[in-house]
Amino acid sequence: MAKRSFGRSVAVTACWIWALYPYFVYIPGGFVWDTCLSALLVATLFLCALKLREKPGSLWSWLGFGLLGGFTVLTNASALTVCSVLAAWAIFPLWRISRTPQMWPTSVLLRDHWRWLSPALLVAAGLIITLLPWQFRNYRAFHALVPLRDNFWLEFWDGNDGDTTSWVDIDSHPTINPDEGALFAKLGEIPYMREKRRKALDFLALHPGLYLVQCVRRFLYVWTGYWNLDPSNLLDEFHGFANVYLTSSLTLAMLLGLWRSLRNSGSLLREASPASREAVLPYLLVLLIYPLIFYITHPTIRHRHVIDPEIVVLAALGLRSLFPASSSSKSPGVPPTATPS
Template sequence: MVSLKTVSEGDAIPAGVATNLRRSLFWMVVVALALRLAVVAFLYPERLSPDRDHWRFAGETGRIAQSIVESRGFSSPFRGSTGPTGIMPPIYPSLLAGVFRLFGIYTRASALVMLSLDSLFSALTCIPVFLIAQRSFRGRTAVWAGWAWTFFPYAIYFSADFIWVTTLATLMLALLFLAALHLEDSTRVALWIGCGVLTGIGGLMDPVVLSVMPLLVLWMCYRRLQKKQRWFVPALAAALACGATVAPWMIRNHRVFHTFVPLRDNFGLELYVGNNGSTWHFAPAGFHPSSADRERNEYVQIGELAYMRHKQAQAVALIKAHPGDFAELTLRRALYMWTNFWSFSRRYLEAEPLDPPNIFLCTALTVLALEGLKRAFQRGASIGMPYAIALFFFPMVYYVTHPQDYYRRPIDPIFVVLAACAVTSWMQGSRKTGAEPTSDPPVISSATYSTKSRPPARPNE
């Protein structure tokens, strides 16, 4: 059931207007899906290359899915049968394994199905994008944000050419952000429990979700404390629900590896890929088992956990020996996450020829989003702080490990919403508050609206 409210509180929206709003949101999703599927038709052959035993199909995800289908369990993320793995959480590889069972391993049909699913996930993200913007900034910004996501180049490209968890994680993080915005005013413990379960599911898709959600929940608890509303019991219920959701996977990891392993075990490797003495590229080739026989052989010989610990020890030793270089690299990685700029050297641009236009698009979006964030804080800290938490805390882990162009994608919906806020504020000439006029069209109430890849890029790949 979809409930509607007007911008002015308490008034009912005429049935015809409500229908038009639902129809507008429906067409955002339809147009977004059509665009993405059209691009899939042109790009899907890139996933079918047999090189390196179909590595470009889905990288480690494809290897694990193949192992599941071949009754070898959740294992072998690289070439050959290398034993159990915790290199990534289970949901997306299991989804791909289901597709492999139905349509074949590394087949054209499987590629088309997975890219179509990713395109659907990206198109459905229009809904939380619209509702997030409506919740914070009202109707006009919501319409702009929803249509901006429909035509957003990164959302189109990465969903149509990238069998990876990115688009599903993007949808999940947008839904979680929307849910978190409602925790401040909700008296229902069930909503907090649902948010906890959803957070756990998000963590089982991509643990990067957990870089944002705990802080958002803490902020909502603080806001409830300010209003003298109960917060401890709902927050505890959410935490327990999240823990119960991820517990089976963590128990599996303990049984397999005989030690505590969180949602994934590859932090040491990611730290090493970005901190190994080579700085010409943000993720230089030759330091990952997927692209270097030396690294894969070590991985096979000593086992996954020992390998991850060794890589972390190597990276930490280098960081301690060259703290100044690490500080410089950290700043460069931060700059890359916000602008997509790493280097203009000939060697780098030969490996990343599309970086110049990406720098323009990424930097422009960042500037607009920061302007939108300023407008949000002008409306009040209660509006701006959740966005600030998402923008500034989400990328922190990549500042110390290494970035990739697709690492920022799960937070793109927040960038798009804030950019839409900036644009609509400029259009209205409302530089003082960024608020929209009361003549805005009625909008769907996000409080009551409900509905029952490419593999990691390696240089010289």
């Protein structure tokens, strides 16, 4: 992924960061959830999007992208936004060609329109094929329409119930709090989630200002690891000063990589001026879109790990720009996007 976007030297640097960064050693052994698998699937989806953007390939490739995206979403529902954005980014050059005025016969123009529409439909078909059985299962189990998962309002309430001492009030979760667990068992899953929705919306109506402040704090927490200086948080290994240092350092290196690429002022990228900004765009889209759901609910370090591969690539780009190689070993950058014939 890094090699295709920015060259071998950035790829090697990214590998070393991934091998030595403490959290990337701890997280695989510290969580039993989908964390590492989701990161792998999103990175694979990202690489496929890079390849399809550069060379659209056969229609089967687009169907495969949709199937992979569906499996990724089944593994981690929050990855749906990433899948959609990457698919749109990969298809965009085909759409742009179809919108360019051409003095061609109508049959040729129709063929060009179909050239972008067929990949879009195949990606959508792959997603539907993969996700539809789970939707049938949900309807059969709950006798209600439940898109993917039904716990959004529970997670929203856990992060926005008025307790600001931590980034999430874990004690209000039914798997932790016996009273909440008993209420969950008494009401049933769907009525329980509806009750959480009611309480969350009531809180929003009464405290809109506090909610906006919390969203800003969650944004800062995702990218710095800092929440507050409360001793109960600092005792947690993920929320001490070491966490703030590690998370902030990686974020700063990532921002440097973004800045160097967008400004195109680093000597590492000087030979790839048309392509460097194009290469960084999918990374920027993922970084902007994926965390949105956690800004409005509640974030954790393991949630960010899903996009850590993309963060590490940009961090490696930033570090390489500080120590550029000699002109003979510079990475050539990314070739301009291939125009399909």
